[in-house]
Amino acid sequence: MAISPIYALRETGQNLWRNFMLSFATIITIGVSLWLFGGFFLVNYAVDNATARWEGGIEFVIWMNPDASAEQDANIRNSLESPAISSFAYVDQDATYAEFVELFADTPEMYEVVTPEILPPSYRVIPTNPDADVVQELALQFADRPGVRDVVSADETIRQIQNQADEISRVFLIVSIILLIAATLLILTNVVSAIRSRGSEIEIMKVVGATNWFIRIPFMLEGLAQAMIGALGAWVGLFFLNNNVIAGLGDGDALELMRGFRVSDSEFYSTSVLMLGIAVIVSGIGSMVAVTRYLDT
Amino acid sequence: MIKLENVTKVYKGDVVAVRDATVDIGKGEFVFLVGQSGSGKSTFIRLLNREETPEHGTIYVAGKDISSLGAWKVPYLRRNIGYIFQDFKLLPKKTVAENVAFALEVIGKPRHVIRKQVPAILELVGLADKMENIPTELSGGEQQRVSIARAFVNRPLILLADEPTGNLDPQTSVGIMKLLDRINRTGTTVVMATHDRGIVDTMRRRVIELDRGQVVRDQARGVYE
Numbered sequence: 443m444a445i446s447p448i449y450a451l452r453e454t455g456q457n458l459w460r461n462f463m464l465s466f467a468t469i470i471t472i473g474v475s476l477w478l479f480g481g482f483f484l485v486n487y488a489v490d491n492a493t494a495r496w497e498g499g500i501e502f503v504i505w506m507n508p509d510a511s512a513e514q515d516a517n518i519r520n521s522l523e524s525p526a527i528s529s530f531a532y533v534d535q536d537a538t539y540a541e542f543v544e545l546f547a548d549t550p551e552m553y554e555v556v557t558p559e560i561l562p563p564s565y566r567v568i569p570t571n572p573d574a575d576v577v578q579e580l581a582l583q584f585a586d587r588p589g590v591r592d593v594v595s596a597d598e599t600i601r602q603i604q605n606q607a608d609e610i611s612r613v614f615l616i617v618s619i620i621l622l623i624a625a626t627l628l629i630l631t632n633v634v635s636a637i638r639s640r641g642s643e644i645e646i647m648k649v650v651g652a653t654n655w656f657i658r659i660p661f662m663l664e665g666l667a668q669a670m671i672g673a674l675g676a677w678v679g680l681f682f683l684n685n686n687v688i689a690g691l692g693d694g695d696a697l698e699l700m701r702g703f704r705v706s707d708s709e710f711y712s713t714s715v716l717m718l719g720i721a722v723i724v725s726g727i728g729s730m731v732a733v734t735r736y737l738d739t
Numbered sequence: 740m741i742k743l744e745n746v747t748k749v750y751k752g753d754v755v756a757v758r759d760a761t762v763d764i765g766k767g768e769f770v771f772l773v774g775q776s777g778s779g780k781s782t783f784i785r786l787l788n789r790e791e792t793p794e795h796g797t798i799y800v801a802g803k804d805i806s807s808l809g810a811w812k813v814p815y816l817r818r819n820i821g822y823i824f825q826d827f828k829l830l831p832k833k834t835v836a837e838n839v840a841f842a843l844e845v846i847g848k849p850r851h852v853i854r855k856q857v858p859a860i861l862e863l864v865g866l867a868d869k870m871e872n873i874p875t876e877l878s879g880g881e882q883q884r885v886s887i888a889r890a891f892v893n894r895p896l897i898l899l900a901d902e903p904t905g906n907l908d909p910q911t912s913v914g915i916m917k918l919l920d921r922i923n924r925t926g927t928t929v930v931m932a933t934h935d936r937g938i939v940d941t942m943r944r945r946v947i948e949l950d951r952g953q954v955v956r957d958q959a960r961g962v963y964e
């Protein structure tokens with residue numbers, strides 16, 4: 443079956459205009475739902491990136507001076523061999539550099555000026571007792587030791603940030619799913635109303651022998667076009683969320699905890715592609731149901 | 740060309756619209772379907788282009804059993820069957836030429852074919868000078884000519900017409916019948932349901948009469964009753 447692209451485009455365009463208000467509502471709903479959906483992923487990625495150092499029960503990190511002597515180092519290591527410490531891992535300068543490169547993979551200008559020698563090695567410590575006060579006290583014991591540059595603990599604040607981010611992203615996800623369902627129904631309504639308003643054309647098409655697909659495709663393209671416009675809006679919103687909000691939080695010097703709160707380019711792109719995929723699926727379901735229920739009789 | 744074998748069509752609510760009909764229509768025949776209102780003429784015609792499927796019996800069109808035709812093949816069947824409505828069913832926003840072209844566009848005919856065939860068929864139905872008018876600018880008879888042009892532009896083997904003169908005055912109807920007669924003489928099989936006694940009696944073609952769904956008369960060179 444040959445369906446000329448000009449025919450399909452013209453029909454789709456006419457259909458879109460015919461029901462401008464409904465189309466508008468549909469596009470907005472799709473846009474907002476996809477934006478929330480994408481936001482869910484971005485916030486998750488950002489939180490994961492920011493808290494990667496704190497995974498697996500690590501409660502505090504002892505950053506050594508890069509030029510700490512072997513003696514100072516041994517001293518610390520000695521103290522860590524204690525019943526209060528469940529386990530610890532030493533991350534040397536090369537490994538720290540590797541992490542650094544990974545974290546700033548998209549911004550070579552960050553790691554190009556850095557060499558392993560200037561990065562601090564660290565001990566990542568898992569205490570036996572994860573209670574916040576105990577951890578705090580334990581961490582403090584190391585803060586003033588010779589050779590130690592800084593001790594950073596994953597105290598309540600971090601846990602709270604993790605939990606709150608989880609909450610927020612869960613709300614994003616739930617609301618976006620509800621809106622996606624609404625968007626699917628709106629697309630369905632849209633396509634059905636387009637079908638209704640073109641009853642006589644459809645009748646003629648059927649009687650002169652147009653194939654089902656030929657009749658369907660302009661209507662399905664209409665659903666797809668709405669989803670794509672919505673997705674484009676959502677993408678712009680996501681771009682803004684990433685570049686202004688998330689990046690802004692991650693850059694802040696004020697919040698040590700937020701360091702690394704960022705989304706890599708590849709994470710952003712995979713989120714965009716996922717969003718586009720969802721848009722296609724939503725419009726596919728909505729318009730497919732519409733054409734099979736209201737067109738083929 | 741068209742063959743019905745013991746065809747029965749029952750609608751919901753046990754309305755038997757066509758009952759055990761056996762009819763054989765050859766290529767190039769012109770057949771009038773007559774009978775009282777509700778006798779099943781429209782149903783008979785709709786069975787021939789698979790708008791309806793029979794509960795019993797078999798229908799052959801151009802040698803194919805269309806009662807068991809897969810749904811996806813129905814459009815291709817219909818490309819061989821022109822259909823003329825009582826109320827024309829022209830698209831009001833399209834010009835005469837566009838209305839006719841639409842029938843070719845939607846079956847994927849290439850542009851250059853459409854550009855050639857549309858003026859040719861409008862010439863044939865005598866509307867060459869009204870190509871750019873819209874349907875409301877035409878008389879009823881002219882509108883029906885457009886509808887015939889649309890039905891015939893793809894040169895179908897069969898032309899089905901359900902009371903094509905039902906909305907027209909007698910004089911205009913004569914013009915339409917002359918046109919259908921001309922089309923029939925090109926070898927196209929025409930099946931036409933009608934209430935118009937005058938037309939049937941002047942044309943003297945084969946007449947099939949239905950009564951409560953049953954074929955009660957099948958007469959060559961017949962009259963209305």
Ligand SMILES: Nc1ncnc2c1ncn2[C@@H]1O[C@H](COP(=O)(O)OP(=O)(O)OP(=O)(O)O)[C@@H](O)[C@H]1O
Nearest residue numbers: 750751754755756775776777778779780781782783
């Ligand atoms: N879609 C339908 N559903 C149910 N019953 C129908 C349907 N179409 C027609 N009928 C019934 O089938 C019978 C035959 O109807 P049909 O329209 O074929 O008659 P007809 O001879 O064309 O009548 P008319 O001369 O008034 O056009 C009638 O009793 C009608 O009520």
Ligand SMILES: [Mg+2]
Nearest residue numbers: 780781782901
């Ligand atoms: Mg009828």
